[in-house]
Amino acid sequence: MKIIRSKTFTAERAWGALDIASMNGITTRLHWTDQPYKWHVNDGEEVFVVLDGQVQMRYREEGEEKHVLLEVGDIFYASVGTEHVAHPQGAARILVIESAGSV
Structure with a gap:
């Protein structure tokens, strides 16, 4: 137990x-960050939950870049093949659930 x-x-x-x-x-990992990640596509699906702070999630659909501001409690689901990058707005804590060994 933890x-x-x-x-x-x-x-x-x-x-x-x-x-x-x-x-x-x-x-399942708890991440802390105050810097953007990098554009990437996970090997499988990913669930991204903002626990503290704000994160601007940028993603591409049909070649067009879009973005959404995620607040505490918001969840971003990246299906297989979703290219995305997280940009925290200051410090943020994020719960990430994904396939083991994913990017």
Whole structure:
């Protein structure tokens, strides 16, 4: 059993993570960041939950770049093949659920 206080989690570098669970090939990680990630496509599906802060999620649909501002409690689901990049607006804590070993 674990109890994790996400509001107090920080990392030594942007996108540093605390591994919470690995179940049947799916990982759950808590990330802390204050810097954008990189444009990428995951190997599988991804669920991205903002726990603290704000994140501008940029994504491409049919070659067109779009964006949405995610607030605390908002969830972004990236289906297979969704190209996306997260841009935190200051420091943010994010719960990411994805296939083990995904980008």
